[in-house]
Amino acid sequence: MLKKVHHINFLVSDLEQASSRYRSIFGVEPGKIEFLPERGVKVARFRLDNVWIILVQPTDPDGMPARHLASEGEGFFLMSFQVDDIERAAALVKKQGCGVLDETPRHGLDDWKVVDIDPRDTFGARFQLVESSASDTGAQEL
Amino acid sequence: MLKKVHHINFLVSDLEQASSRYRSIFGVEPGKIEFLPERGVKVARFRLDNVWIILVQPTDPDGMPARHLASEGEGFFLMSFQVDDIERAAALVKKQGCGVLDETPRHGLDDWKVVDIDPRDTFGARFQLVESSASDTGAQEL
Numbered sequence: 001m002l003k004k005v006h007h008i009n010f011l012v013s014d015l016e017q018a019s020s021r022y023r024s025i026f027g028v029e030p031g032k033i034e035f036l037p038e039r040g041v042k043v044a045r046f047r048l049d050n051v052w053i054i055l056v057q058p059t060d061p062d063g064m065p066a067r068h069l070a071s072e073g074e075g076f077f078l079m080s081f082q083v084d085d086i087e088r089a090a091a092l093v094k095k096q097g098c099g100v101l102d103e104t105p106r107h108g109l110d111d112w113k114v115v116d117i118d119p120r121d122t123f124g125a126r127f128q129l130v131e132s133s134a135s136d137t138g139a140q141e142l
Numbered sequence: 143m144l145k146k147v148h149h150i151n152f153l154v155s156d157l158e159q160a161s162s163r164y165r166s167i168f169g170v171e172p173g174k175i176e177f178l179p180e181r182g183v184k185v186a187r188f189r190l191d192n193v194w195i196i197l198v199q200p201t202d203p204d205g206m207p208a209r210h211l212a213s214e215g216e217g218f219f220l221m222s223f224q225v226d227d228i229e230r231a232a233a234l235v236k237k238q239g240c241g242v243l244d245e246t247p248r249h250g251l252d253d254w255k256v257v258d259i260d261p262r263d264t265f266g267a268r269f270q271l272v273e274s275s276a277s278d279t280g281a282q283e284l
Contacts, residue, residue: 001169004191005147008221010267018265024238025264026223027143048223049146051193075266076218079150081168081190096166122167123160124217125152 001089006082006130007045007052011069015057019044022055030055034109041065043109054109078126080114086131090115093129098122110136143231148224148272149187149194153211157199161186164197172197176251183207185251196251220268222256228273232257235271240264252278 012018019030030044040063045054056077058066068077083089086105094100099118108114110132117127154160161172172186182205187196198219200208210219225231228247236242241260250256252274259269 002190005150005193005195008147008150010265012265021263021265025235025240025259027234048144049192051147053147073266075261075268076221079218092169093167098167117167119217121163123152123154123163124215126217 001083001092002081003084004082005051005079006132007054007080009043009054009056009077009080010075011065011072011077012055012057012074013069015042015044015055018055018057022046028053035059036109038107039063039065045109076126078116078128080128080130083129083131086113086115086129089129089131093117105131112136143225143234144223145226146224147193148222148274149196150221151185151196151198151219152217153207153214153219154197154199154216155211157184157186157197160197160199164188170195177201178251180249181205181207187251218268220258220270222270222272225271225273228255228257228271231271231273235259247273254278 015033022028022030028046030046033042033044035042040058040060041056042059043054043056045052056065058069060066090100098121101116101118105113105115113131115129119126157175164170164172170188172188175184175186177184182200182202183198184201185196185198187194198207200211202208232242240263243258243260247255247257255273257271261268
């Protein structure tokens with residue numbers, strides 16, 4: 001069911017500062033800042049091999065990312081597994097008694113369709129399922 | 143400097159229970175249990191595409207993983223970036239004013255040589271550098 005690790009998100013308080021630090025420490029290039037208002041965040045991302053690393057700064061203080069940042073602090077936020085068919089994968093997960101936080105897929109960056117898994121059912125790890133197009137190689141963004 | 147995401151570790155309290163749950167929810171197969179006494183952990187891992195996902199249960203209550211589990215709870219532990227030359231990569235990171243937790247590389251699973259980066263310098267994200275052999279494909283373990 002899981003094809004690969006598609007992206008990994010890290011929460012930060014200051015996106016510009018974090019991007020700058022990642023550039024200097026790791027020699028990577030977080031791209032332009034993108035806004036995802038329906039999630040209440042702005043992000044910058046870079047690609048390592050075939051995985052997206054995404055820095056996420058909350059913009060909506062009432063959104064879930066902002067609440068997570070307030071309670072847990074900066075650091076790892078979630079890891080997203082690529083699947084072929086998001087509805088089918090979410091149904092399979094639920095059939096195993098595992099909760100999901102999105103009853104219908106929500107839209108992420110690009111054409112991504114995502115469903116978050118209830119971290120109480122995965123030993124505190126915050127996982128997500130994502131369906132994205134075959135052309136999701138990052139070439140167009142970088 | 144960073145070639146790819148090499149592995150991602152998640153802390154769990156009960157490795158057998160977590161492995162069983164990952165099998166049922168995600169259809170993955172965490173392999174045999176491996177012990178890393180010098181780190182004070184036992185682990186089970188599976189490979190997704192070219193990334194290791196590793197479930198980690200502390201075995202030494204005084205070790206860093208056990209202390210992290212006690213203070214932070216289960217969930218994401220660290221993400222490791224593959225590099226060609228661990229000494230050179232660690233030196234480059236330090237040159238940028240970023241701390242490391244291992245002054246000399248320590249041994250991980252297989253032939254991995256690892257250096258942990260101080261999470262206070264990476265906005266709370268716990269990163270690691272790892273050098274491993276070219277044959278580190280997981281084929282022998284699965």
